[in-house]
Amino acid sequence: MIQPPFLKIGDTVAIVCTARKFSFEEAKSAASLMESWGLKVIYGKTIGEDNHQLGGSDELRAEDFNAMLENRDVKAIWCARGGYGSVRIVDVIDFELLKTNPKWIIGFSDVTVFHSQIHNEGVQSIHGIMAFSVPKATDKSKDSLRDALFGESICYELSPNCNNLLGISKGILVGGNLSILYSLLGSRSSLNTSDKILFIEDLDEYLYHIDRMMYNLKRNGYFKELGGMIVGGMTDMHDNSIPFGQNAVEIITAISEEYGFPIIFDFPAGHGIDNWALRFGSVVQLDVNKNSVKIKWS
Structure with a gap:
């Protein structure tokens, strides 16, 4: 299995929607958490998009994810929230980009679609809190995500x-x-x-x-x-x-x-x-x- 490089201070994390919509206001606490760990945050084009339940059209969500896979400055992609929608785009994600430029994909629930396909592509990923989870997440949940991202012994x-x-x-x-x-x-x-x-x-x-x-x-x-x-x-x-x-x-x-x-x-x-x-x-x-x-x- 390919293990993406563990993060270090100064690295960039991208927040994107693969499923349900997520506003810039909701993203503030997630960005603050990453920044408290010494990381930089960028938002995908899907943040703030409103397509009924979804964070933008299927085409936009796939394009956004692929763009973050291709962006060599991005060291981890943090899925904004679950719900439903990841299965609608998984077949048009370019996982060859992930294998040539490995980075951590983070999420749970509906993001299981991505975890499963990523595993079959031979790359590791992280099941953990999403950006949406941060306001209600326990300290242990947040700390465990940091440990996983930074390569701490678990x-x-x-x-x-x-x-x-x-x-x-x-x-x-x-x-x-x-x-x-x-x-x-x-x-x-x-x-x-x-x-x-x-x-x-x-x-x-x-x-x-x-x-x-x-x-x-x-x-x-x-x-x-x-x-x-x-x-x-x-x-x-x-x-x-x-x-x-x-x-x-x-x-x-x-x-x-x-x-x-x-x-x-x-x-x-x-x-x-x-x-x-x-x-x-x-x-x-x-x-x-x-x-x-x-x-x-x-």
Whole structure:
């Protein structure tokens, strides 16, 4: 996997819309955060654009992203926000530019479309808070993004969780939003998860939807040779008037426990209060036992 150069003071970060619209006023706190880290910020043409829900037309959003890939002064591209829209432009993004001029692509949720395709292109990326997230982001979430961008050593230690499935594993980290991963099945952006560590999270879904998506991942071989799983926030889940009978943790466990890989539940990443940064495409080690839980980057 190609690892983009880690940032240093004085480098430039571009903020662009790949999906929902984002105003210059909303961008102020994000720019201030980057500047507090000694970085420069430039805005793409999509910032301030208003195309119904989207930050400009598909053509403009693709053009904006490609321009930032081509710009050698830009060392990281920070997606403004999620929602929906990245899949509408992913097939016209020139990922050859990313491979010849590697830089960190940052985001989560709908940006899972980009993370998945970028992984298949052989480049690392960062799952973490977006520009839109900054005003409500915890200090740990912001600090973890800085550590990921600047190449600091990362080791997350968590309290034991009785739902975890114990074990030790090592592999390349992939994943993102479960609904997006499910939507990419059968496309060129679908992931090969053999010997990898899969991260999933989701928001505002019915429990039977979680069950259906997990079964579809299973039927597509996602768990057959998987090395381990990290489950982030399953935030604001819904049930029907006739209960489904299992919560999200129980659904995921029932579908995946036969494979014997370790699973970490309630990792603080996704749409919840915390969203700790994860370097996708890099090798991580999971050590899940009764007394401690560690995720360490090699």
